[in-house]
Amino acid sequence: MVSYLVCTFNLKIINTDHHFHFITFAILFSKISTQIKLKRHLFCSCEEFSYFRMLDSWKWLGRLLIGVIIVMLTTVDGFNVSITFVYDAVANGAVCLDGSPPAYHFDKGFGVGLNNWLLHLEGGAWCNNANTCLDRAHTPLGSSKLMSTEYNFSGILSNNAQHNPDFYNWNRVVVRYCDGSSYTGDVDAVDPVTKIFYRGARVWRAVMDDLLAKGMKNARNAVLAGCSAGGLGAILQCDNLRALLPPAANVKCVSDGGFFINTVDVTGGRPLQKFFAEVAMTHGSEKHLPEPCTSKFGPELCMFPQYAARDIQTPLFLLNSAYDSWQIDNIFLHGVVDPDGKWRTCENDITRCSESQIETLQVLRWIVKFRRKPE
Secondary structure, three states: OEEEEEEOEEOOEEOOOEEOOEEOOHHHHOOOOOOOOOOOOOOOOHHHOOOOOOOOHHHHHHHHHHHHHHHHHOOOOOEEEEEEEOHHHHHHOOOOOOOOOOEEEEEOOOHHHOOEEEEEEOOOOOOOOHHHHHHHOOOOOOOHHHOOOEEEEOHHHOOOOOOOOOOOOOEEEEEOOOOOOOOOOOOOOOOOOOOOOOOHHHHHHHHHHHHHHOOHHHOOEEEEEEEOHHHHHHHHOHHHHHHHOOOOOEEEEEEEOOOOOOOOOOOOOOHHHHHHHHHHHHHOOHHHOOHHHHOOOOHHHHOOHHHHHHHOOOOEEEEEEOOOHHHHHHHHOOHHHOOOOHHHHHHHOHHHOOHHHHHHHHHHHHHHHHOOOOO
C-alpha cells in the first residue's frame, strides 16, 4: 500500500489537489510568504518532522499539518546523542566506502514506548563511479572516522513529551549514511586501485542486526523514515525491515524527498536514469533492489520509486515537493541545459520566473503528481 503526500506550489498561490492518495497540504503556507524558494525537502529536515501520527491510518494527518507549521515557526531545542560504531560488522565485510565500521545514534525508549522503534536513514546523494566514490570516502558520507560523534535529536527524535507526544518515549535511531548507494551496494571485491568498498546493503543489515540484539526483535510498532537518498533507502528497504520484525508488529515507512522521478529533461535526455545505472553497476545493487521490480525491469529503473514502490507490501507514505529544486537542477533543467543560469534565478525566487518558465515547471509538477507507475 502506497500513500502519497505532495506539496504543490503554483506561482504566488499554493494550490491543493486530490488524486487518489496524492494529497497536498501546502495551502497551510499560503499566508506565510509569497516569495517561495522551491524546496528540496518539504520540511526543514526529516528529523524536524513533529506531531504526526502514523499508526492509526489517516488520523495522523491532522497532527502532521499542525506540526509542520510549528516546525516552520519555532525552533525546538534538542539534545545530543553519542555515536555507536558496529565494530563487529567489519569482519563480515559490512563497512563504509573507506572500510570503516557502520555507525548509528540510538536513544533508548522507555515506559510504554519501550517496544516501539523509529528509525531514520540519513541521506546525502550517491556516488556513481570509482572516482566519485573515492572522493566521497574522504567525507563523513563515506567514512565513519570522519563523522561527528554527536547527533542532535529534535522534532520526532526528541525525548520531550510536549514537543514530540507521539514518539518521545520510543527507541529513536539515526542510521548514518556512508555507502553512497542508498544502502543497496554489495560487491565482494575491494576496488584494487582506490581500495574502496561497495557494501551499503551489508551496512544496512549490520545495523539492523545490532538493533535487533538491543531489543528491536521485540518491536510492537516500527516506523522506517528517511530524507533524500535516505528516503529512497526507506522505500527500498521497507519490506526488508518488515521481514526482520515479529509478524504481529505494526510497521510503516515514510520517505521525505525520496521520490526521484525518471523523466526526460527539456532536451529529451534522461540524466538521472543514466546516473542510477552507473550507481547500480558500481555498487552491485541489483540483488538488493526489490525483487518484484527487478524481475520486470533493469536495476537502473528499480532505483526509481515509480517502478519499485508499486509492489511494496508494507504501508508506505511518500512526501515530496512537486517543485523539487534538486530534481529541477539535476533531472529536468540540469546545468547542461541552463548555461546562462536563467533557471537558477527562477528556482531561487519563483516571483522572478517568466511565464514560459512557469509553464515548464507546471509540466514537471504534473509528472511528479501522476507518474507513479512505469511508462
